[in-house]
């Protein structure tokens with residue numbers, strides 16, 4: 001049995017290593033359902049979503065973790081974000097027509113799909129300053145790029161494995177926390193766990209329960225698996241937020257659009273929800289925002 005749409009923390013008792021393990025099913029399926037992404041693009045998107053879920057575990061307070069890459073290849077932008085409450089959303093933009101049939105239909109490396117690109121990881125706590133780390137994408141595996149980010153920006157040794165199919169995305173991470181142990185003792189223990197960790201297969205990540213994956217990897221270690229947190233697809237767009245974005249465009253441009261098209265129509269890029277505004281609603285919107293401003 002798989003653990004669907006959950007994130008779980010685990011610890012190795014008596015060590016300073018923590019872990020996270022996640023499986024996305026309907027949350028991932030719902031996000032790609034209406035999008036017509038080629039298979040290879042959907043698979044990479046699944047990995048981004050699984051990674052966002054894993055990284056959201058580092059949020060100690062309400063906020064968002066966002067993983068985004070911009071490239072010069074067929075994918076111009078790919079983004080996944082996950083909130084403290086495990087609400088996920090994401091999007092891919094690009095022109096996939098230049099990919100060959102084989103490149104569309106089978107798993108491809110990050111650089112084939114993104115070209116020359118950079119990966120930005122942004123941690124945005126609601127009540128404090130945001131933090132952003134940027135690393136070049138110099139490896140075909142997203143997991144290796146993220147490991148590099150942890151090494152460079154956060155300076156915490158981290159190992160990540162991501163896997164995805166057309167119906168499921170999965171991720172597992174182990175991370176060495178600052179320790180009171182001697183450096184040699186700590187390195188020895190970390191190397192031992194890394195060796196075991198490196199033996200996981202994508203098929204196991206996609207097919208086994210979290211408990212079975214951890215047993216398969218670490219059956220001789222004392223692993224403590226914590227309660228599952230549920231993940232879901234949730235878009236945080238709203239009519240109110242759309243109004244705020246429209247106000248920044250200025251009333252003249254909006255009234256011009258109304259004249260040409262009868263109304264202003266905005267489609268959310270994440271969930272395709274449509275927000276429509278008539279000329280009267282726009283005028284009211286601006287008179288209200290003026291009241292607030294003065």
Ligand SMILES: [Zn+2]
Pocket residue numbers: 235236237238268269270271272273
């Ligand atoms: Zn939306």
